Amino acid sequence: MSDEREDLEMDEVTVLDLDERSEAITNRENFESNIRNLWGHSEVGVQAKQAAMTMLSTKTGMYAKIPILCKADSCPYAESCPLLAYDLAPLGEFCPIETAQIELRYEGYSKDFDLEYASFTDKAIVSEIINADIMMERCKAMMAKEGVPVTEVVAGIAENGEIYTRPEVSKYWDAYEKAQKKRNEAYQLMMATRRDKKDDGNKSKSLTEIIADAVTEGQFVEVEERPDKFKGE
Known part of the structure; x- marks a missing residue:
């Protein structure tokens, strides 16, 4: 009877x-499910995130926020825009000139830096380079609008209302210049x-370095002493 009771208790423990x-x-499983949705997105948010990941994984996806939206005649760069004269400015869309510049620059840098096999760090640096390139183009458009590199700015107003200016x-x-400096740093x-990758594991040692390493590591074999009868020869 005691054995049966013990077996019953063991069965209850096993069930527990x-x-x-x-x-x-x-x-x-609930915890892992929450980890997969770490940001707490709704179902629409989850699908939108997947769409964003797909966009960013494309060649030029990292540059999607760089181009400005076309404002046609209201664009600050309208005076230097060649598309307006031919009624080719797509109002409300990304500026086609800047998107073309981004794609052309990406292709150029892709050849220069072999971006197809580049690290994520390299691609992020190229993103900064292209962003600086576009900023420089915008600055050049505004400088062309001003026409001169030096402008007159208000320095003060006299009591009689006369405005004093100074060249700046x-x-x-x-x-x-700031964008150019940033690009050059990039x-x-x-x-x-590129130099680090080239030197990593591929640097060949000179004969002197090889011998020095061998001596340090004790790799030379000790040579037996020459017999006395041959020493005079």
Whole structure:
């Protein structure tokens, strides 16, 4: 009778263990499900995120926020836009001139830096380079509109209402130089990553370095002493 009671108690313990395990598995699955939706998106948000991931995985997806929207005649760069004269400005769409510039630059940098096999870091640096390129183009358009690199800015107003001005370098020229500096710094970063990859594991040692390493590591074999009868020869 005692043995039967013990068996029954063991069966109850086993059932409890299985229930706890099943509950733990369910809790773990719920936790993993929440991890997959870490940002707490709705179902529409989840689908939108997948669409965004698809967009960003394309060649030029990383540059989607760079081009401005076309404002046709109201565009600040309208005076230098060649599309307006032929009624080719697509109002409300991304500026076709800037999207074309982005794609052309991407293709050029892709050949220069072999972006097809580049690291994510390299691609991020190229994104910064292209962004700076576009900013420089915008600055050049505004400088062309001003016509001169130096402009007159208000320095003060006299008691009689007369306005005093002073010459100052165009703010667009200043912005151009800042964008150019940023681009050149990105160029240097890009060159540095290429040099690091080239040197990584591929640097050949000179004969002197090889011998020095061998001596340090004790790789030379000790040569037996020459017999006395041959020493005089």
